[in-house]
Structure formats: structure tokens, C-alpha cells
Amino acid sequence: MLDTAFPTALVIGVDKYKEYRSLKGATADAMSMVDWLANSQGLPDTNITCLLSQDTSPPYVPIAQQVHDWLDMLDDEANSKGDQNFPLGPRVYVIFAGHGYNAATAQQTAIFPKTSKTYWDVIPIMPVKTYLEMSAYFKEVVIICDACRDVIDFAPEPGWTRRMDSHPNSPQVKVFQAYGSKAGQKSKEKDFGNGLLRGVMSYAFLRGVTGAARDANGIVTGVKLKNFIKSAVIEELGEEFKPEIIEDDFVMCNAGEVATLLHISPKSETTGLATLKFHEDNQTVQIDLGKGEQVFEVPIGKYTLTTPLGIDSNFAAIWETKNVNI
Template structure:
């Protein structure tokens, strides 16, 4: 487990008064709660994200009554649509409170922040999500990028990840994005590493569709989790880096789009990427390749060793008449047989005949 990792996961799919098609009509989504739940499950899986469950703030539309409650406010009946900005700000406050309680300069290693819902952007990778109580005239929102940047500037983690699955549509004319109110910036610590990705480039839209798991999902979220679950893995090294994930998403997102949207210029067929630093995701075993090694009779009974590129012994045996079947990771290796025989091997995944130690 990555015991010092934290996460904020948000999924909003019910918007009772956002409109269109008609102002004030619902503009609901199907995917955000399913996607946010799948993201939380990946995060808390000890073999994947490895984040302790108690370190995850998880807020979705499923936490609130369906349909929403009707309340009387000042003699007026109103729909109590949630989550609101207070819930999302509360997640940020929770992180800051945990930091204060820890008494440490840094709270942990990595912070994940994930949003799914209706959204807007000012430019590539600079936007936010609308809240459940948004209307066409009162555009309640959470400026995700600004709050993420505020947390980054606090330097209470060494790594920061932001994933936003929402349209990157231009902001409405009547919306002035509310900047983060987080104060202060730490200047005496090394800059934290980041991975920032939005589901579409500005000013394109994101879409959801029914996926192979028979659930309606956000295309970006589905592709992202496919990548995190191993599709983006470098099989030779066993690493799943930020660069691996970025390259996978660049190519894979379009494949998951509905056919009618793949050539639609209004639909994003490639995510927007911000800073992509050297960050690794998940815990995977490196791919190995099998080789068969035979020895000259003069070596029988002698000690044979295989060393990796750092001269570390990775395998050893007593040479004999039988083939020595080994599994080796990619890279340069050296076979040594006492007292004076050696052979260099380059393991790169290509097929090879039996290796003869003469």
C-alpha cells in the first residue's frame, strides 16, 4: 500500500435545473457516478493505486436523495440539489486539516484529484465542473484547475495528479470562474511532480457511451482506467509511467468513441495534457523472456552465474549436461562460468536459438 497517498474523487451526474434543451430542465449524465466509483476502486486496490481507503474523499451524486429533496426557503419551494461548492471545498479543507494534524512538513507522497461531470474550460487544461445546483443564470461551479494549483503551491505532497472528465467547452458568458481562496505558496521545497490530463482539448466536448462492461461510461474515464489497469504498461520494463499513460491515451481515446463521433470536429478525440512529469502508476511485474543455455562438457560441475547490467547476480547453477532454462528481464546480461569463461547476452524480446557456452 502507498500509505502516504491521498485522493479526492468527485462524480456529479444529476443537474435538475441546468438545461438545455429548455432552460431549467434537467441535463443529467449517466457516467460520472459509475466512473468515479471505478476510479475509487482502482485507487484503493492494493495491487494498483494502493491508496488507503480512509485517505480517499469520495463525493458523488449517489450520496444524496434521488430525487432531490424539496425544501422551503423563505416561503419558496426549492430543489435541494447536491453536491454544492461546499462539499467540494470541504474535500480540500479535509486535506489541509489532515496536514495540520500530521505535524509534518509534507502530508504524504502523492495526491490524486479526479472530477467527472459537466464542465467548462478557459483554455487547455484550465477549467472546472458545474455543480448540481447550477442553473443557466446562476452557474454554480468549482474551478478545479485553480484549486488544484492552490494545493500544489502548498507543497504538502511531492506528487500531484489531476484527471478531469468533463467537456472543455468555452465558459458561459455569465460565468466568472471563482479562483481558489487557498493562500500562500511554499518556496523552499523542490517543485512537486505532476500529471495533468483533461478529457478533451479546448473547446471540444467529451462524450459518454455504453462500454463493453454494459454500463454507460465517460469515454475518457474508461480509457484512463484501461490504461491504468495495464493497457498502458511497458511490458519489457514492467513500468507504467506518466509518459506511457499519456502516449496510450493519445492513441486509445478515439478507439473508444462512438463511430459517429470519431470524425466530429466538436468532439475531443484526444485528451489535453498539462505537465507530465516522471510519475509511475500501479505495481506491475516486469515481462521476462525465456532462454535455454547449454554448456560444453568441460564446464560440467562448474558454477555458472548470470549477472545483470549492474553486475548483480540474478541466477546461478552448477553447469551440467541438461539445458539451463532461465527467465530474464530485458537488458544486457553476462553469463560467467568459473573460472574464466563469460558471454554477454542482450535480452530484447526477440526469438533466439539455444545459447551455447563453449
């Protein structure tokens, strides 16, 4: 039974597939999400359903049916509450990390391990979002799907037979959706150092909600989180890789301060004073380049580093570390 005083979450991470190439960071992404939900957001174990791939031998789990089983559980729980408003609590998270594709009608579709050339075990993500939104079981719906959205010519159009009448409260439901790529594009995994391989969008989401997207009062809103994730992914992968994020602005969470370790690496012959300016408040600091490589802890944001010769280098401090060579 769910504890409706807290949010509820379905978290899926798939690295291992029957015939698809294996991923390396999807299950780790899912486990990191569970850690944040449980230890930072206070979700009890009863409210978190975590489905992880195990290996490439049978029975090839998880399977798409488990998502429907989870939705059936929500239906049963909600029906037991009678006519309560938002009967299952404040928020629901649906999080998927793994392979995916973009279906013509269903759009973002998650691929499960049993999928082969002759059998497709998939779940369309958009109908899940719509089902949760129309049911009004929860006040807020958060969808995080870090999967590719390129078009696979031989992939099927996934079916969706669940029907939900629109609840009178459904217009009040707030929704935050984050997808690892736009339609027709791929999402990416990347090594963030020391063997830390993660989906870039998933890692950006976690960096944002743990403090990088907070405002001066420690509040992470949907808009601030959207802007941070987009900036972080582009900073890491380039302009051609843009996540798609659609948000109703609401308070996502509260978070403490985080910083970036800024590594300034001057060439051996470079000396003199450089000026580092933080764009948010226009404060500046002087850096003696004659001291060689230096490390500074700086707030998240945009900066300009001006060399002794007056040459500007503009950059963003977003991730845990940022290297600037001058």
C-alpha cells in the same frame, strides 16, 4: 485523520443535475476510480473522499463547497504536522467526472448539481491543482477531469479566493493532469458493450493504469500513460477528440499484463493465409482465413494484417476487444 503512508484522493462523480441533462456514466466512472484506488493502490477508507450525485430532487448534492471543505481538512492536517516535508504523504488524486465548461481565465471548470440558469455552483479545476502544487502537502499531484471544455456564453468566470504561499518544496512536486478534451471541445461518454457506459477518457485512464500502459517491467509512467490515453481516446472517438494531458514523468503505479481480444472476421468467400505482424517486435503469425471468424489474445500495440492478395490493414489493439473485417 489521514494515513500519510498512503496517497489521498478526492473523487467526484455527477450524473444527476437540477436543470442540466443527466449523464449516465459519471458516477460509475467515479466508483471505478475508487475501486482501483482502494483495491489496487491500497488507499484506506480514511484517505478517500467520494462524492456522488444521488437524484434530481433536493438537496442536489454534491456541492462545490465540499471541495473547499476537503481542502480545509488538508490545511488542518498539514498544520498539525509542523515543518515536515510533504507532510500529507506521497500523492494526492483529484478526480471529477461530470458536466463542465471552459472559463476564459480559470479554464476547465466542473459543474455541480445545484447549477441552474440563475445560480452556478462550480469549481475551477486549475486553481485546485495550483493550490495543491504550491502547498507541497504531497510529493505528487494527479488531476483527472473528464468533463466538457466547450465555451458556454452565459456561464460565469468562477472565483477563487483561496491563497497559498509557495512552499520551498513546491518546485519538487510532480504533477500529472488529464482532461477529457482540449479547450473548446467536448468530452464523450460511450457504451463499451453490455451496457457499460463510461467516460471515454476515464475508461482509458483506468485501462492504462491497470496494465495497458505498462512497460516491460510492469511500470506505468506518466509519459507512457499520457501516450496510451491519447491513443485510446483517438482510437475510440476519432482524431477530432483529443484529451489534453500534461505530465511530469514519474512512476504512476505498477500493473500486471493485459491483452486485447482480436476478432478477425473474413468475408465468406475469403480464403488463404493472412499474415499478422506485431510492430513492436516484428513477429508474425499466419491466419487461415478459410476457418472463418477467429479470436486471438494479443498484446497491446500496433499491428498490420496482410491479406493473401497483399493488401495491408493497419490497426491498434488498445481496448479489451478489437474487430477487424477483411
